[in-house]
Every structure is written in structure tokens, then in C-alpha cells.
Amino acid sequence: MKRNKRVKILEIIKEHVLNNKKEYMIVALLFIIGIFLGVLFVNNVQEAQKLEITTYLSTFIDKMKNTESLNHIELLKNSIGQNIMIAVILWFFGTTVIGLPVVFGVVLYRGFCLGYTIAVCITIMGLPQGILFVLILLLLQNILFIPAILALAVSGFKLYKSIIKDRKKENVKIEVVRHTVFSFIMLLVLMISSVIEIFLSTNILKGLVKYF
Numbered sequence: 001m002k003r004n005k006r007v008k009i010l011e012i013i014k015e016h017v018l019n020n021k022k023e024y025m026i027v028a029l030l031f032i033i034g035i036f037l038g039v040l041f042v043n044n045v046q047e048a049q050k051l052e053i054t055t056y057l058s059t060f061i062d063k064m065k066n067t068e069s070l071n072h073i074e075l076l077k078n079s080i081g082q083n084i085m086i087a088v089i090l091w092f093f094g095t096t097v098i099g100l101p102v103v104f105g106v107v108l109y110r111g112f113c114l115g116y117t118i119a120v121c122i123t124i125m126g127l128p129q130g131i132l133f134v135l136i137l138l139l140l141q142n143i144l145f146i147p148a149i150l151a152l153a154v155s156g157f158k159l160y161k162s163i164i165k166d167r168k169k170e171n172v173k174i175e176v177v178r179h180t181v182f183s184f185i186m187l188l189v190l191m192i193s194s195v196i197e198i199f200l201s202t203n204i205l206k207g208l209v210k211y212f
Contacts, residue, residue, distance in 0.1 A: 023154045030104055031150060034111020041112070042119035054124050064209040072198055079194035083145075086110075087152060087190055091183040094156020095176055097163055103156045110149055114138070136205045141197035148189040155182045 017024055045053070090106055093099030117138065122130030155178075162175040 020154050020158060023157045024150065027104075027107055027150050027153045027157065030107045030153075031111040031146070034108040034113075035115035035118075036111075037108075038112040038115025038117070039119040040115075042116055042123055050123075053120055057120065057124050061209055064206055067206075070202060070206065072202075075202065076194060076198045079197055080191055083190040083194050084187065086149065087183060087187040090149070090152040090156060091180065094152070094159055094179060094183070097160060100157065100160045103153050107149065107153045110146075114142070114146075133205075136208060137201060140201045140204075141193040144189050144193040144196065148186045148193065152183055152186045155179050155186075 042053075086106065090103055093102040093106075118130075118134050121134045121137075124130070125133055159175050159179045163172055166172070
């Protein structure tokens with residue numbers, strides 16, 4: 001029974017992506033450009049800035065090593081709060097015709113942050129350790145976080161196209177409701193990614209940080 005439900009959910013996701021593949025390609029391309037810009041930024045920083053980044057990363061690792069127990073509830077609150085803010089921004093600006101550049105900007109920025117973090121870790125820690133650190137720190141939660149952000153952006157993009165094509169109030173209302181419901185579902189996914197980040201990724205990093 002559970003397997004049938006999983007298969008059905010996967011089919012729904014697959015159908016959704018295929019029906020909106022052009023939008024997903026555009027949004028994914030923006031995200032990749034953001035990653036590239038983040039990497040490029042780190043590679044071109046001056047020595048003084050690089051020293052600041054090195055100090056920050058070293059302080060973070062030392063803090064993880066020296067902290068006996070983490071305040072998971074506080075960390076979870078902060079993570080969920082940030083994800084709620086991202087979801088609300090993408091939902092709100094996705095419902096306005098002039099807000100689409102902001103939606104694209106958020107996707108670009110999140111890609112930049114990811115690229116920046118990866119580049120910093122690899123530049124400071126070296127290739128093997130840097131990649132391992134990034135995988136522990138970012139991989140698990142981003143399996144859900146990135147698709148949810150892209151899906152929210154696509155939903156806003158789709159709503160924008162619907163409003164441009166059909167300006168009838170009733171039809172626009174229906175599309176806004178769809179966008180809102182979809183955004184709420186993606187918010188739940190983002191909250192799950194927060195739980196994974198705090199209770200899995202952070203604990204794994206805490207256990208392995210002594211090797212860095």
C-alpha cells in the first residue's frame with residue numbers, strides 16, 4: 001500500500017515537471033548561473049577578504065569541536081524561520097506580475113550562496129577535505145531544499161504567464177489559489193529540509209568535525 005502511494009507521488013511529480021519543463025529549465029539555468037557566480041566571486045577575492053573567510057570557517061569548525069551539545073530547537077527555529085521567509089517572498093512576488101524579477105533574483109541568489117559556500121570550503125580546506133565537508137554540511141537538506149525553491153519559482157512563473165495570457169478575474173483567482181496551495185506544500189517540504197539540516201546534517205558534522 002505504502003509502495004503504491006510512493007509510486008503515485010513520484011508519478012505526480014514527474015508529470016508536473018514534464019508539463020512545466022521549459023519553466024524548470026529556465027529556473028534551473030538561473031540557479032546554475034548563480035552557483036557559477038558564487039564560485040567566480042570566491043576565486044577573485046583579494047587576500048584580505050580570503051583571510052577573513054578563512055578565519056570565519058576556522059572559527060566555525062572550532063566552535064563545532066568545542067561545543068558539547070547543540071541547541072537543536074533554537075537552530076531548528078532559525079532554519080525554519082529563514083525557510084518560511086524565502087517561501088513567503090517567492091509566494092508573494094509570484095502572485096504579482098511585476099514581482100517575477102524578484103522571484104528569479106531569489107533563485108539566482110540561492111545559487112550564488114551555494115556556489116560561494118562550496119568554493120570557500122574547497123579553497124580553504126583543499127579538494128578532498130573541502131568536498132567531504134560540503135557533502136556533510138549541504139547534501140542532505142539540499143536534496144529537498146533546492147527542488148522546493150525551484151518549484152516555488154516555477155509556480156510563480158507559471159502564474160505570471162497565466163495572468164498575461166488570460167486577464168479574466170475568475171481565472172486569475174483560480175490560478176492564484178493553485179499557486180498558494182502549491183506554495184504551502186513546498187513550504188512543508190522546506191520545513192522538512194530544515195529538520196534534516198539540524199537533526200541529521202549538523203549531528204553528522206558534529207561527529208566528524210574533529211577530523212577537519
